[in-house]
Amino acid sequence: xxxxxxxxxxxxxxxxxxxxxxxxxxxxxxxxxxxxxxxxxxxxxxxxxxxxxxxxxxxxxxxxxxxxxxxxxxxxxxxxxxxxxxxxxxxxxxxxx
Amino acid sequence: xxxxxxxxxxxxxxxxxxxxxxxxxxxxxxxxxxxxxxxxxxxxxxxxxxxxxxxxxxxxxxxxxxxxxxxxxxxxxxxxxxxxxxxxxxxxxxxxxxxxxxxxxxxxxxxxxxxxxxxxxxxxxxxxxxxxxxxxxxxxxxxxxxxxxxxxxxxxxxxxxxxxxxxxxxxxxxxxxxxxxxxxxxxxxxxxxxxxxxxxxxxxxxxxxxxxxxxxxxxxxxxxxxxxxxxxxxxxxxxxxxxxxxxxxxxxxxxxxxxxxxxxxxxxxxxxxxxxxxxxxxxxxxxxxxxxxxxxxxxxxxxxxxxxxxxxxxxxxxxxxxxxxxxxxxxxxxxxxxxxxxxxxxxxxxxxxxxxxxxxxxxxxxxxxxxxxx
Numbered sequence: 001x002x003x004x005x006x007x008x009x010x011x012x013x014x015x016x017x018x019x020x021x022x023x024x025x026x027x028x029x030x031x032x033x034x035x036x037x038x039x040x041x042x043x044x045x046x047x048x049x050x051x052x053x054x055x056x057x058x059x060x061x062x063x064x065x066x067x068x069x070x071x072x073x074x075x076x077x078x079x080x081x082x083x084x085x086x087x088x089x090x091x092x093x094x095x096x097x
Numbered sequence: 098x099x100x101x102x103x104x105x106x107x108x109x110x111x112x113x114x115x116x117x118x119x120x121x122x123x124x125x126x127x128x129x130x131x132x133x134x135x136x137x138x139x140x141x142x143x144x145x146x147x148x149x150x151x152x153x154x155x156x157x158x159x160x161x162x163x164x165x166x167x168x169x170x171x172x173x174x175x176x177x178x179x180x181x182x183x184x185x186x187x188x189x190x191x192x193x194x195x196x197x198x199x200x201x202x203x204x205x206x207x208x209x210x211x212x213x214x215x216x217x218x219x220x221x222x223x224x225x226x227x228x229x230x231x232x233x234x235x236x237x238x239x240x241x242x243x244x245x246x247x248x249x250x251x252x253x254x255x256x257x258x259x260x261x262x263x264x265x266x267x268x269x270x271x272x273x274x275x276x277x278x279x280x281x282x283x284x285x286x287x288x289x290x291x292x293x294x295x296x297x298x299x300x301x302x303x304x305x306x307x308x309x310x311x312x313x314x315x316x317x318x319x320x321x322x323x324x325x326x327x328x329x330x331x332x333x334x335x336x337x338x339x340x341x342x343x344x345x346x347x348x349x350x351x352x353x354x355x356x357x358x359x360x361x362x363x364x365x366x367x368x369x370x371x372x373x374x375x376x377x378x379x380x381x382x383x384x385x386x387x388x389x390x391x392x393x394x395x396x397x398x399x400x401x402x403x404x405x406x407x408x409x410x411x412x413x414x415x416x417x418x419x420x421x422x423x424x425x426x427x428x429x430x431x432x433x434x435x436x437x438x439x440x441x442x443x444x445x446x447x448x449x450x451x452x453x454x455x456x457x458x459x460x461x462x463x464x465x466x467x468x469x470x471x
Contacts (some may be wrong), residue, residue: 006316020205020245022181028103028151035181037206037245038274038321040105040154091316093245093273 007097009060009087016056018096023051036094050082054095060086101340101379101388103151107180108345108356109140111168112160113456116189118224119212120451121251121286121293124160125359128456129348137167139369141174143346146374148178152344156208158185160348163195169202176203183208185249188235189228193242200242207239208247208276213255214262222255224453236270247274252303253293254444260303264310268318275318277307279325282440283357283416285454292451294444300328326427327437331402332409333427339387339411344378352377354384357412361421387411392422396430 009015017023022035032048034041043051049070053063064082068075089095113128135143147155155175162168163186175182183206184199211232213219219229239246248267252260260277267275280286280293295303307322314320326332336343336355345353350368353359358366364383367376378384386392390403397408408414409425417426417436424431 006314018245019243026151026153028149033153035153035205037183038208038247038276092319093316 005087005091007090009083009090009097011059011061011064013060013097014056014058015054015060015086015090015095015097017054018093021094023054034094036092039092039094041094046081047085050085054086104147104344104378105152105342106154106156107147107152108156108158108343109143109171110158110160110345110347110356111135111140111162111165111171112348114164115159115161115187115454116225117161117187117212117228118453118455119222119251119285120224120289120453121253121280122454123281123284123286123356124454125284125357126288128454130456133349134165135346135348135350135369137170139350140167140171143350143369143374144171144175144180145178146369147344148180150375150378153181154183155180156183156185161187161189163187163190169195169198172199172204173202181205186210186235187223187228188232189225190231191235191238193238196238196242196244200244204244206245206247208249209236209239210249210251211263211266212251214259214266215256218256218259222451224451233270236272240271245274246270246272247276248272249276249278251278251280252295253280254295254299255293257295257299257303261306261310264306264314264318264320268314272318275320277303277320277322279323281357281410281413282327283360283412285452287416288452289449290440291444291447292449294327294440295325296445297328297441300325326410326413326425327441329427330429331427332406332413332425334406335410335413335425338389338407340378340384341388341407344374352381354387355412358383360412361415363421387421394422394424396428396432397424400430 024033026033032043034043053066064079068078086095090097112134113124114131162184172182182204184204185208188209209232212222216229220226236246248270250263264275282290286293307320311320340354345356350370351366352369353366364386366383367381393403393408397403409427411421413427414423414425415421418433423433426433426436
């Protein structure tokens, strides 16, 4: 996608899961899953950690701070990964601004 | 090869009854009668078995699932056992009361079909006057009820030139997603192939329209679009691979690896009366037959993409070559590739009338069914 996103994920944005989207633990697979209209995702460990911080209260910047603290990793590296993933999920209408 | 994993999704074909008569219907040529359909209690048992097996999403489909009076009951049971419930519907006969009942039962999403953006053409393709207006009403009801809406548009020679208008229709209806599905040629669609297969020029224009719209509408409308097999260079991983992700239960209770698998001869598909879904998924010979890579002939067997496309579509290989175990001719490396080339030429040179979907005696053409309602 070369165009500017319609709903850009900025640092002060507060994200939540869209209605009728479920992020839950699946007992059969012993893994976290995302269920959405016509979509089914099996997020990897890193993605699960990010999604667990999406609670409709934290801003994107807080999510990045939390993860940067947890991993003792350069904040801008983490920020790049997090924003890229969240933007993709907003564009797919799994998350909402 | 790796261990067999549990299925992700189940298509529950509750009935073959449908008010529409689309000439590319994915139901088999031999349609089940209402009297052969599974009852409510059996469906509930199957939904429970599906959830225990690891199925995460259930798609209530048909035919038209709304013709089943117990639909809300089944949706409620699906939600109770933890399945994410999706309704795949024509929208005909959907009213506010029925929808409220389904929402209350825990329905998560509606996928609504449209045959064209042009009402006259859409009614003609669906074989039912007034159908396209009814669908527009249904879309409004779904949005008013707060459910996510996916517009499904099956595209082909007779509507592909209006793909831009179909995209605009989806936006105007407030859809979250548009699924643009090229016709797959087996069953009814294979019978109507010369009337449905698009030209290369149509296809290129449509693909460009989708690409432009995706950029323009990002964040507003998600567009799912896959190039059709007859113009592809490599085949698709049909159903994500045979017996890997998906299972289908027919109105009469047969369990299939995909909705078209009954077109394959020589395979014995078990029913839900004979075995549990788990036994069928992990141990039936039908699900084992094309699972993984051991069954593959060359050029698939030594291909570096064998665990990407899983040999393509077994039903398409069978429909075109008469042998389900051959490489899908959608692959440019298939020795049967010329069969696709011939079909494309056929469609470009002839313009036959539709043979509409109908119950039994399906092999003859009914002249009263081809008139336009306009």
